[in-house]
Amino acid sequence: MFKKISLIFLFSCGIFNCYAQQTIPFRITKHNNIIVKTLVNKKDSLDLMFQIAMEGASISPDRQRKADHIVFNKDEISENNTVQIGKLTLNNIRFSDNQLTGHEADGKIGTALFGGKAFKIDYDHNQFIIYNQKPDLKGYQPITTLYEEEAFYIAADNIIDGDKQQEAYFVLQSGYSGGLLYSNDFAAEKELDKKLKITGEKTLKNSSGKSIVTKQAILPFLKVGNSVLKDVSAGFFVGDLKKQTVNYFGADLLRRFNWIFDADRKTVYIKPSKYFSEPYYKIN
Structure with missing residues (x-):
């Protein structure tokens, strides 16, 4: 009986879609910038502005929060950082230092968020969606x-x-x-x-x-x-x-x-x- 219920559940949620996506919440500032709350290297809590025109990440000289656990070399580059956003963990993220960013942000993060997968910017629900399978494109x-x-x-x-x-x-x-x-x-x-x-x-x-x-x-x-x-x-x-x-x-x-x-x-x-x-x- 349990096996039958399990099979019904799998088919009802569409086997290929039950685990086909991850969601990242964000907020939008009054200046239209997208802000994502992150934990960098398990130590630094930073609000990063999403910048679609870059892949990696950066820290602003005007940041409000400390970023003491991002170690930069003489070229103001820091390699192999981890970025946690809720339950999602991103590895090997490169940070640049001293790049200006938008209002209310400590730095920027780019499309490395999505790991080369299909993704959605959902302004209706203030979230990113990362897809493992082909997304529903009805109405697009x-x-x-x-x-x-x-x-x-x-x-x-x-x-x-x-x-x-x-x-x-x-x-x-x-x-x-x-x-x-x-x-x-x-x-x-x-x-x-x-x-x-x-x-x-x-x-x-x-x-x-x-x-x-x-x-x-x-x-x-x-x-x-x-x-x-x-x-x-x-x-x-x-x-x-x-x-x-x-x-x-x-x-x-x-x-x-x-x-x-x-x-x-x-x-x-x-x-x-x-x-x-x-x-x-x-x-x-």
Whole structure:
């Protein structure tokens, strides 16, 4: 009788799915950053910001909590660390020292969290899900991704002038709290300073007197897959110093979708989250 009950249980929960995933809870700050509570080397309790554009981990010089048990070499690198998050233990994690991070975080941790497996960023339930088997993709749409130098790139259509679509590739950047941040080349080529509605700007100068101007603007429409976002917050740089070489798809836009990344990092599946129509984050 016991054997029959056991078999019924296995089939009812779907033999291949009962142990097909692990869950990592997180919280989202008011700046749209994802924070994960960790225990490093069984000694240091650290709040680390999830950075999708890196694989390893790092410690901030502005951290609020001690990280005395992460030992760095002369190159500010620490190898073979363990990171515990709830019941999950990650081994052989590399930490870099003195990297700035987001608000409320002692450092950063990247996609090493997922060990090369398929994973989900579930903004509806504030959790990551790591899959051992193929996840349920019902209701999700696929988007081709390019994975290079620890970063994910996706293509999106920018409606800048009338109904003309301008395709651009964006780096998914969970460390940037805002919406879009355009590269210098894209901003200049598309004349964003003239064609977008400017909502604010700041001018900074370095010790040589060279200036950098950051401008905040509104993009009328952004199309990501089959989803269209309206009046999107977008930033770009003008002036003497312009160092933005890639376009960013920031945390304010990331939170508007739930994301499932496949194990080979060639496709991501997206579905609008509960934040899809929320007001846009304002860059101060």
